[in-house]
Structure formats: C-alpha cells, structure tokens
Amino acid sequence: MPHKILAIGAHPDDIEFGGAAALLIKEVQKGSQAKAVVCSLGEAGTNGTPQGRKKESINAAKIIGAEIEFLEMGGDCHIEYKPQNSIKIAKVIRQYKPNIVLAQSLSHNQHPDHKNLTLVVRDACRLARYGGLKELKKLPVHKISALYFYGSSAEWDKKPDIVIDVTDIHSKWEKTMLAHTSQMKTRGYLNLVNSKAVALGASIGVKYAIGLWTNDPVRLDNLSDLSLSSRNY
16 A cells, blocks of 8 residues: 655755665655655755755655655754654644654764654654644644664664665665765765665665664564565575
C-alpha cells in the first residue's frame, strides 16, 4: 500500500547526505508520497548563503519528487530540545499525517543540532497523538506507524538495525546530493557518503545500501515474513 513518508533534517543537506533521500526516492517510485522538513538554512555554514542553500534544498526535493517545508527553530547551531519545537513538528505531523517518520541519528559525535532535533522529533511523534494539547486543538490527532533514524554522512561506528538496497536509484540519489553545490567546497561529501553506501551494500551483497535504526521493535505476523536475507558471508 502507498505510504506517506516524512523526513526531517536540521540543515539543508542532511536528508540528502544522510541517505534519507534515497529511501524517499524508492518510496515515491512505488507510489508513496514524501515530504521533507528542513529546520534551518545552514546559517552558520562556512560555504553558501541561507538563501542559496534553501534553493539547493528545493532543487533536491524536486529530484526526489517530494514536497518541502522549512521550519524556523532559531537557526543553524541554535536548535534547542524544548517543548515549543516539538509542538512545531507535531503540528506538521498532524497536518501531513505520515505513516513513517525519518529522523536523524541520536549519535553524540555529530553536529549538536542533529541530536537536539532528533529528540524534538521523537517527542513530536508522541505529542501529535495527544488530544488535549491546547496548542494543537484545531488539528485532529494523528498516530504514526513507525519512527526510524537515519545516519549522518560521517557515521561509521554503529551497526544499523535495517539495511535497504538502494542500488537501483543510486544515480538519482547522487543527483540530490550534487544539488547542494555550495557544500561540495567544504568536504568530499559525495565520496564519503558513497563509500559508506558501498560498505553497507557489501554487507548484504548489493552495490549500494542505506542503514536505519529503529525506535520501536519491528512487528511481524510471522518470522517468515522477512523474505529477504541479509547474510553475505
């Protein structure tokens, strides 16, 4: 069945470099709807301007086939873990009504905005279903089906819970990363992300793959419903 997928990133390139864009592309191709929410304009970045980086995100979303929304949360390096921010995300969840939400990894060794925003999103997924929350009274409650965490471009030290083959859409995913032209001056992001995708792919016997971490247990009716094997050794 088609789903609605909501991917949330702290900075204009996080969804693309973190691999969530690849998953959105696959979902859109199978008939699902996708939306990206970006919570700053990279104001503190060394390269690029906020206006330019916003345009880059819009271009990347067009390649994905997703709609995009920008939320104000204080700007790059100022995203705080506080109820007001969770309520902002919960409002988006109630309006969009996603089945699945993708948030960034809770890893401590990356940009502090990432971890703060992920805590904000995790709380928002719960607040979206609280009928008595006065700030959201005008919107009907919504309960998502699943929350997953995607990694950062430099995150190598955590074994993912789920690995997804993205070989068939890799070239399109790469175009979304290349849309962030200003950030190509900072680091070799494309090579870094591709190297990680190749390593994960090798672990399951494919060319490119993306990893996800679960927030909740994966529910099945039968063990045999897991029809694809990831064993490659």
